Every structure is written in structure tokens, then in C-alpha cells.
Amino acid sequence: MTGKPRRAAAGARGQGEGTAPSGKPRRVTVTSPRTAAAPRPRHPLTREIDEQTRLGEVYMGSLVRTQFRLALFVCTVLACVVGGLPLLFLLVPELREVQLFGLPLPWVVLAGLVYPALVAGAWLYVRQAERNERDFADLVERR
Amino acid sequence: MSQIAAVVLVMLATVLIGAFGIRMSRTTSDFYVASRTVSPLWNASAIGGEYLSAASFLGVAGLILTFGADMLWLPVGWTGGYLVLLVLVSAPLRRSGAYTLPDFAEARLESMTVRRLSSVLVVLIGWLYLMPQFQSAGLVFGTITGAPPWVGSLLVAVVVATNVLSGGMRSITFVQAFQYWLKLTALAVPLAFMLVAWWSDGTPGLAPGDEWALPLHGREHPVYETYSLILATFLGTMGLPHVLVRFYTNPDGRAARRTTLLVLTLLGAFYLMPAVYGYLGHVYGMPESDTVVIALPGRLVGGPVGEFLTALVTAGAFAAFLSTSSGLTVSVAGVIAQDILRGGVRAFRVATVLAVLVPLALAGAARSLPVATVVGLAFAVAASSFCPLLVLGIWWRRLTTAGAMAGLLAGGGLACAAVVVTITGGPHTGWAGSLLAQPAAWTVPVSFTVMVVVSLLTPSRVPRGVARTMVRLHTPETLNVDRGDWHPRYM
Numbered sequence: 001m002t003g004k005p006r007r008a009a010a011g012a013r014g015q016g017e018g019t020a021p022s023g024k025p026r027r028v029t030v031t032s033p034r035t036a037a038a039p040r041p042r043h044p045l046t047r048e049i050d051e052q053t054r055l056g057e058v059y060m061g062s063l064v065r066t067q068f069r070l071a072l073f074v075c076t077v078l079a080c081v082v083g084g085l086p087l088l089f090l091l092v093p094e095l096r097e098v099q100l101f102g103l104p105l106p107w108v109v110l111a112g113l114v115y116p117a118l119v120a121g122a123w124l125y126v127r128q129a130e131r132n133e134r135d136f137a138d139l140v141e142r143r
Numbered sequence: 144m145s146q147i148a149a150v151v152l153v154m155l156a157t158v159l160i161g162a163f164g165i166r167m168s169r170t171t172s173d174f175y176v177a178s179r180t181v182s183p184l185w186n187a188s189a190i191g192g193e194y195l196s197a198a199s200f201l202g203v204a205g206l207i208l209t210f211g212a213d214m215l216w217l218p219v220g221w222t223g224g225y226l227v228l229l230v231l232v233s234a235p236l237r238r239s240g241a242y243t244l245p246d247f248a249e250a251r252l253e254s255m256t257v258r259r260l261s262s263v264l265v266v267l268i269g270w271l272y273l274m275p276q277f278q279s280a281g282l283v284f285g286t287i288t289g290a291p292p293w294v295g296s297l298l299v300a301v302v303v304a305t306n307v308l309s310g311g312m313r314s315i316t317f318v319q320a321f322q323y324w325l326k327l328t329a330l331a332v333p334l335a336f337m338l339v340a341w342w343s344d345g346t347p348g349l350a351p352g353d354e355w356a357l358p359l360h361g362r363e364h365p366v367y368e369t370y371s372l373i374l375a376t377f378l379g380t381m382g383l384p385h386v387l388v389r390f391y392t393n394p395d396g397r398a399a400r401r402t403t404l405l406v407l408t409l410l411g412a413f414y415l416m417p418a419v420y421g422y423l424g425h426v427y428g429m430p431e432s433d434t435v436v437i438a439l440p441g442r443l444v445g446g447p448v449g450e451f452l453t454a455l456v457t458a459g460a461f462a463a464f465l466s467t468s469s470g471l472t473v474s475v476a477g478v479i480a481q482d483i484l485r486g487g488v489r490a491f492r493v494a495t496v497l498a499v500l501v502p503l504a505l506a507g508a509a510r511s512l513p514v515a516t517v518v519g520l521a522f523a524v525a526a527s528s529f530c531p532l533l534v535l536g537i538w539w540r541r542l543t544t545a546g547a548m549a550g551l552l553a554g555g556g557l558a559c560a561a562v563v564v565t566i567t568g569g570p571h572t573g574w575a576g577s578l579l580a581q582p583a584a585w586t587v588p589v590s591f592t593v594m595v596v597v598s599l600l601t602p603s604r605v606p607r608g609v610a611r612t613m614v615r616l617h618t619p620e621t622l623n624v625d626r627g628d629w630h631p632r633y634m
Contacts, residue, residue, distance in 0.1 A: 049618070050625040052610050060610070064617050068538050071230040078226060082219075082377070086369045089358045096357045102348065104356045110215035111418035115222060115411035122226050122404045129234070130397060133619040140622060 045140045063136045067129060074125050081117075085109065146287040149454035153325070153461045154302050160318050183398055187405035189316045190389045192323030194221075194406075195413060196272070196467035197279045200326060200460055202515030203414075205433040207421030209513070210362065211355040213369055214421075217515060218414035220376020222407060224522075228381040229403040234396035235537045235616040242391050243478060244384055244529055246631040251536040251616075253606040254544040257551070262482040264528050264555050265384040266498075268521050269475035271562065272383075273468055273502035274509060275517035279433055280464040281506065286434050287457060296506050299461070303468045304499045307476065308492055316392065322466035323409065329459025330416045333440040333452040337423060340443040347426050355425060364577040367584065372519065375583030379522030382529030384478070385470035395620040433514055436460070472498045509566050516580075520562045527586035528555030531594050537616055539598075543605050546598030554590020558582050 048056035089096050089106060098105040199221065206214040241247035244265055249258040277296040284295025306318065341347070349356050359365040380386065393399040417436075424435045427442060437460060440452035472495060479494035480486060528551050535542045535550075561582035565571070571579055578585065598605075606612070608627060615626040 046622060046624045049614060057610065060614060060617070064538070064613060067617065071538075074230045075227065078223065078377075082223065082373055083370070086359065086366065086373075090366060096359070102346075104212070104349075106212050106358045107215065107356065107418070107422070110212070110219055110358075111422075112415065114219050115415060118223055118226050119404075119408050119411055122229055122407045125226075125230050126400050126404050129230075129400060133397070137619055137621055 049140070059136075059140065063132075066132050066136075070125065070128055070132065074121060078121070145450050145454040146457045149458040150284070150287070150461050153458045153465070154298075156321070157302060157318055157462075157465050158306060160321055183393070183402045183405060185316065185320050186389065186392055186402045187409055188320035188323045190319075190386065190402070190406045191409040191413070192319035192321070192326070192462075192466045193385055193389065193470035194383075194410065194467070195323065195326050195463060196514075196518060197276050197460065197463045198515040198518035199413070199417065200330070200463035201279060201283070201433045201436050202275075202513060202518065203417040204420035204424065204436045205431070206513055206515050207418055208424040208429065208435050209431040211360065211425075212358040213361065213365055213372075214515075215358075215418055216369060216372050217376065217519065218417060220373055220522075221380065222410045222414055224377050224380025225403055225407045225410065227377050228386075229400060229407070232381045232533050232537065233390060233399045233403045236387065236533070237390045237393050237399035238396045238616050238618075238620070239612075240391075240615070240629065240631060242388060242631045243474065243481075244382070244387055244532075245478060245482060247387075247536070248532065248547070250629050250631075251606070251612055252542070252544050252547050253608060254547075257544060257547050259482060260548060260551050261529070261532070262478045264524070264551065265478045266475055267555075267559060268382070268524050268528075269384055269471045269478075269498070270502045270505065271524065272385075272518060272521040273471050273475075273499075274505045275512070275514040276464050276468050276471075277503055277506035278509075278511060278517075279514040280461070282433060282511075283437060283457065283460050283464075286437065293507055296503060299464045299468060300499045300503045302465060303472055304495055306465075306469055307472050307495050318469060319466050322462045325462045326459045326466075327409075327413055329455050329462065330413070330420075330436075333444075333456055334416055334419060336448065336452055337440060337443045338419075341423060341426075349426065362577075363572070364574065367577055368581045371523075371577075371581035371584035374587055375519060375523040375526050375581070377526075378530040378587060379524075379526035379583070381533055382525030383522075384474040385467070388470075388474050388477070397619065468499075510569070512566065517566070519581075520565065523581070523583040523586065524555060524558040524562060526583050527558040527590045530587065531591045535591075535594055535598075539595075540609050540613060541598055541602070541605060542594065543598040543601045543603075545601040545604050546594045546596075549597040550590045550594025553593040554586050557589060558586040561586070 045056075045059065049060060050056070085106075096104070096106055100108045199218065203214070203218050206217065236247065239247055239250050241250050245258045245261040248261040249255065277300060278292070280299040281292030281295040284290060284298065285292050288294075354360055359369065362368055390399050390402075393402050420436050420439060423443070424439055427439070429435050429439060429442065437453065437456055440456055441449045443449075444452055475498040476491055476494040479497055480490040484490035484494060531550050531554065532547055536547070561579045565579050569579075570576065608629075611625070611627040612629075614624055615629075618624055618626075
């Protein structure tokens with residue numbers, strides 16, 4: 001999941017670079033390299049995002065898509081587990097009566113095991129979401 | 144007697160800790176969001192304290208005792224809702240800069256009409272949530288003193304109003320954090336004693352073939368109702384007004400995520416316990432009622448220790464009434480003051496009184512239902528209105544003003560109608576009864592569908608600043624990009 005913004009952005013690099021949305025070529029400051037008068041902007045990619053050029057939009061779109069795919073993945077797993085349990089109990093009624101540690105199986109799962117599982121899922125999500133954001137920041141700030 | 148002393152102690156502690164915050168809250172910004180200086184553990188404890196209402200402390204165990212295994216889904220959903228909130232909403236919502244749900248609606252859709260509709264829904268959800276809190280305060284206070292129900296309701300309402308009026312959000316944060324740990328202790332310590340008593344009784348278990356412990360039984364349409372309950376609780380959490388306002392007190396989006404993870408852990412620890420109360424209540428043949436949590440320690444552990452434990456759970460119950468009611472009152476009052484009155488600290492005070500009085504009157508007038516059932520209905524309304532607004536608003540650029548309006552009206556309206564029919568009339572039977580008592584399974588899809596279809600039909604009404612808003616919602620704060628100049632209106 002981490003490599004995606006980079007690839008998506010690289011494909012569009014040639015199209016929008018240096019062009020404002022109006023289509024006019026960007027104004028270029030010409031200075032002697034010896035003067036300190038006009039330092040280059042340090043992070044031109046954030047400017048692409050600010051000016052909503054096509055390149056900026058591609059970068060933003062890739063960030064939103066990466067994070068959304070991650071969110072959707074977590075929600076799908078959650079839906080399968082949570083939505084699957086009642087279905088399982090409905091289709092395999094014997095499961096409802098299985099005893100585990102002297103307690104009925106549904107109780108062991110719903111009143112116990114499910115909570116650490118939720119916390120673990122949340123922890124993994126936070127780790128991956130922060131990684132995605134770091135990758136995006138690296139990508140945007142490196143140039 | 145010791146129970147009454149415990150109640151007085153909790154109320155005094157709440158007022159005193161609240162008063163502690165007065166010196167620190169001077170400006171309007173303090174009043175609303177505690178100036179964003181709250182650390183993640185404080186913040187997570189405060190969210191937990193605010194969230195664990197009478198429905199969690201008393202209601203879950205009562206419903207599990209009454210209906211059996213299907214009700215185990217209620218605490219699972221109330222915890223799992225934070226996972227859905229975490230992955231879909233938490234960081235972008237914090238980055239949006241909105242204090243409240245109406246703020247978010249305005250920031251994302253650039254429309255005052257959507258904002259006003261959201262305000263109305265926030266107030267309705269808040270009142271629907273507050274009403275059963277006051278009702279069960281009356282029930283518990285009546286059980287321990289013999290007073291009529293309205294006395295306990297009034298008492299809690301007065302303490303809440305005083306506290307909110309005197310300290311605002313800053314003091315509420317301290318109060319709420321304190322309340323979480325109080326509630327956890329008040330449930331855990333008696334439970335430890337009861338488990339010892341249960342052990343020395345020879346660990347009595349369920350009778351063989353006891354239907355009560357099996358999922359999918361006992362109600363008319365258990366499969367539908369189970370799925371509807373799951374949908375309402377998992378999706379409704381993100382739309383609760385008193386939960387979202389807390390996210391603003393995180394310094395940035397990353398902290399908002401970490402706070403949510405911490406909240407999930409704290410809630411998971413708490414929700415391990417009500418099921419055990421319900422289970423023991425069934426094994427020892429307790430009467431099916433919301434007060435089982437209060438009555439059980441005295442039944443299992445006799446003597447002065449039993450009396451002390453009963454006082455402790457009673458204190459926990461009142462902590463639950465006070466904390467949730469305070470949080471809800473702040474949110475409802477904030478929305479009333481900002482969007483209906485003209486704003487300012489004075490308007491906030493008038494709004495606070497209004498926010499408490501209406502549900503107090505409703506508590507006296509409405510049919511008495513189990514507290515967790517009514518709170519479940521509030522979740523269903525939130526899931527059918529704010530969940531689609533937040534999810535589509537954050538992730539889908541083509542959401543339009545018209546689409547959001549139509550979805551909020553259709554989903555929120557249908558869910559509210561089902562709630563009114565269930566609370567005022569009823570109990571209804573058959574499929575109609577199940578559809579009305581657990582509306583989420585049909586109102587949530589209706590709301591999402593209407594929002595998407597109407598948005599696709601009105602492409603010209605996509606908000607003009609949507610690209611900038613997306614940058615604001617999704618880029619990490621470390622990046623120096625233009626996030627637009629929208630700010631929530633200061634009162």
C-alpha cells in the first residue's frame with residue numbers, strides 16, 4: 001500500500017508541471033546565482049497542491065485513495081467478522097451450544113475475545129495510516 | 144443509608160471538580176473546547192467517561208438479563224463503533240477544524256441550510272439521549288430512597304445544569320476523565336467480590352438446555368433485529384454530538400487517531416464487565432430490570448461489605464448519569480446558542496437551561512422503556528443521518544448540497560418517525576414492530592442511497608471549494624499547504 005502514491009504521481013508528472021490552471025506559463029524569476037535575492041521555493045510540490053494544478057490534484061487524489069483503501073479494507077474485515085457471526089450461528093445452530101472454558105461459545109466470543117481483536121485492529125490501522133501520511137509527506141517534500 | 148451518602152458524595156465531587164475549572168475558563172474558546180490543551184490520556188478518559196452512560200452502566204446488564212445472548216451485541220457495537228469512527232472519520236474530522244457536526248456540515252458543503260438542518264438533528268439526538276438518562280436517574284434514586292421518579296431526575300438535571308453553567312468545557316473535561324475511572328472502579332471492585340462469592344458457592348452455571356444463553360432466540364425476528372442493532376451501533380457512534388466535540392480538543396489529526404485508539408482500549412476494558420453482571424444475574428435468578436447492577440452485589444455478598452459494594456455501584460450509576468448528561472448538555476446547548484440564539488456566553492447559559500428542561504419534561508411524559516433501548520434508538524437516528532454525511536463528505540468529492548439535504552431529511556426523518564412511534568405508542572408487534580423498534584437496517588441504506596443519487600442528479604451543486612476542503616481534511620499537519628481560510632464561527 002505504501003508505494004502507491006509515488007507510482008500514480010509519476011505517471012502524471014509530465015502533464016501538469018509548471019502550468020497554472022489558467023493555462024498561462026508560470027512566471028519565472030531570473031536571477032544571478034550569486035545574489036541571495038530570490039531563493040527557490042523550498043517545496044514546489046506543495047505549491048502544485050496549493051494552486052490545484054493537475055499534478056497537485058493527482059497527488060492529493062492518490063493520498064485520499066490510499067487512505068480510503070486502507071479504511072475500506074478495515075471496514076470490510078470488520079463487516080465479515082461481525083456480520084458473519086450471526087449468520088454462522090443461524091446456519092450452524094450446533095455452534096451456539098458448544099462449550100468453551102465452561103461457557104457457551106457465543107459468550108466467549110462476544111463478551112470476551114472480540115474486544116482485544118477490535119483494539120488490535122485499531123492499532124494496526126493507526127500504524128498503517130501514519131505510515132501512509134509519512135510517505136506522502138516525504139514524497140511531497142523531497143523535491 | 145450508605146447508598147444516599149454515596150450519591151451525595153459523587154454529586155459533591157462533580158460540582159467541586161467542576162468549580163476547579165472555573166478559574167481556567169474565561170474566554171468563549173475555553174468554554175467550548177478547553178483551548179486544545181488536553182493530553183491524549185485525559186482526552187480518551189474524558190471521551191470514555193462521557194460515553195459510558197446509564198445505558199452502558201445499568202442498561203446493558205439489564206437487557207442481557209432480560210433477552211439473553213443477542214444483547215451481547217450492544218456493547219460490542221458501542222465499542223466497535225469507535226473502530227469505524229477511527230478509520231473513516233477521526234483524523235479528517237479533526238483536520239476540518241469543526242467544533243460540532245453543524246460546523247462540519249457548513250465547512251464541507253458551504254451551505255447554511257445544511258448547517259441548520261444538522262443543528263436540528265443534533266438537538267433531537269441529544270434530547271433523545273438525555274431523556275432516558277433522567278428517567279433511569281429517577282428509577283435508581285427511587286429504588287434507594289423510595290422517592291417518586293421525578294425527584295431523582297430533577298436532582299441530576301440541576302447538578303448537570305449548575306456544572307455546565309459554572310465551568311464550561313474545561314471543567315467538564317476534568318469531570319469526565321474522573322468519571323471514567325470512577326465508573327470502571329465502581330463496576331470492577333464489586334465484580335471481583337461477587338466472583339469470589341460465586342466461586343465459594345461452587346460456581347453455579349446455567350441449567351442444561353437453557354435457551355437464554357443462545358443467540359438468535361427470544362424475540363419475534365431475532366435475525367433482523369440483531370443485524371439492525373449491529374448497523375445502528377457500529378455506524379451511529381460517529382454521529383453522536385457529544386463524542387465529536389471532544390475531537391477538537393486534540394492538537395492535530397494524528398493525535399485524534401491515537402486518542403481514538405486509547406478510547407477503544409478503555410471502552411473494551413469496561414464492556415467486559417456488564418455481560419458478567421447479566422450472566423450472574425441470570426444464574427442467581429434476579430428480577431429482569433435495569434436495576435440488576437445495583438441489586439446484585441447485595442444479593443451475592445451480604446453484610447457490611449455488601450452494603451459498601453452496593454453504595455459503590457450506586458455511586459458509579461450516578462457518575463454515569465452526570466457525565467453523559469453533562470457532555471450532551473454542553474453539545475446541545477452549544478448548538479442552540481450558536482445556531483438558534485444569537486451567540487455569546489449569555490446565550491450559552493439560556494441554551495443550557497433549555498437543553499436540560501426539554502428532556503426533563505419528556506422523561507416525565509414518555510413511556511418508560513429500558514434505558515439501553517432508547518439510547519439504541521438515538522444511535523439509529525445518528526447512523527441514518529450523520530454517518531452518511533460524514534462518510535460521504537470526507538471521502539466523496541461529488542457530494543452536493545442538495546444530496547446532503549435530501550439524505551439527512553430522508554434518513555433522519557424516517558428514523559425519527561420510527562422513534563416517535565415506538566416511544567409514544569407501542570409496544571408494536573409483528574414485522575411492523577420489529578421494523579419500528581430497530582429502524583437502522585432500512586433507514587441507513589435509504590439515507591446513503593438518497594444522498595448518493597440526489598448528488599449524482601445535481602452535479603452543478605458540488606461546493607466550489609471542495610478541492611481545498613479535501614486538502615484540509617486529508618493532508619498531515621506537518622505539510623505547509625494552503626488549507627483555505629474557513630474557521631468555525633466564534634460565539
